[in-house]
Amino acid sequence: xxxxxxxxxxxxxxxxxxxxxxxxxxxxxxxxxxxxxxxxxxxxxxxxxxxxxxxxxxxxxxxxxxxxxxxxxxxxxxxxxxxxxxxxxxxxxxxxxxxxxxxxxxxxxxxxx
Amino acid sequence: xxxxxxxxxxxxxxxxxxxxxxxxxxxxxxxxxxxxxxxxxxxxxxxxxxxxxxxxxxxxxxxxxxxxxxxxxxxxxxxxxxxxxxxxxxxxxxxxxxxxxxxxxxxxxxx
Numbered sequence: 001x002x003x004x005x006x007x008x009x010x011x012x013x014x015x016x017x018x019x020x021x022x023x024x025x026x027x028x029x030x031x032x033x034x035x036x037x038x039x040x041x042x043x044x045x046x047x048x049x050x051x052x053x054x055x056x057x058x059x060x061x062x063x064x065x066x067x068x069x070x071x072x073x074x075x076x077x078x079x080x081x082x083x084x085x086x087x088x089x090x091x092x093x094x095x096x097x098x099x100x101x102x103x104x105x106x107x108x109x110x111x112x113x
Numbered sequence: 114x115x116x117x118x119x120x121x122x123x124x125x126x127x128x129x130x131x132x133x134x135x136x137x138x139x140x141x142x143x144x145x146x147x148x149x150x151x152x153x154x155x156x157x158x159x160x161x162x163x164x165x166x167x168x169x170x171x172x173x174x175x176x177x178x179x180x181x182x183x184x185x186x187x188x189x190x191x192x193x194x195x196x197x198x199x200x201x202x203x204x205x206x207x208x209x210x211x212x213x214x215x216x217x218x219x220x221x222x223x224x
Binding site for chain 1: 117119144145147155156157158159162201205210211212213214215216217
């Protein structure tokens, strides 16, 4: 069974530029998460989707971050404009339903300079 | 109060000893608890899940849950250098709608 796929793996951009990350969850997983993990910290939930609806986006900086999951499968996370403090790993994860084990992709490493 | 709290460490344990990692949480209605291991530069991988009070054993790993005291722990027996990693505690909160992670405990096993 294929795991959670993410791209790109690495991205370096200048501040005020934009970047987009893509995630393809495990087949059949209705719940999809985007987490931000800053070096030395635990993952912080940015947004959670159930199919193509948003369950929780309370910690998503909506002035610069946006995410969508239009067909209930793939998802895209966008940052525009990027700030230095956005340098982090962006982890996509999925599960069959909330409460069950979630599985992570390899992450997208963002460096903002 | 943070929703999930862990001692960030670092925790240093000699090879062959028992490593004990602790986690407390604030949401009394939480029902699902997970321990993830994260090697440097890698994404988290699941070690254990636990849903009921008591102990759950899987090989060298034992998860312990005490809902009354709102803590969950992970014991690693016969610690190996390959166990050196950051261990993340994760708890479902708000009626299992949201999975929250602690800040992680960095564990080093010394040969």
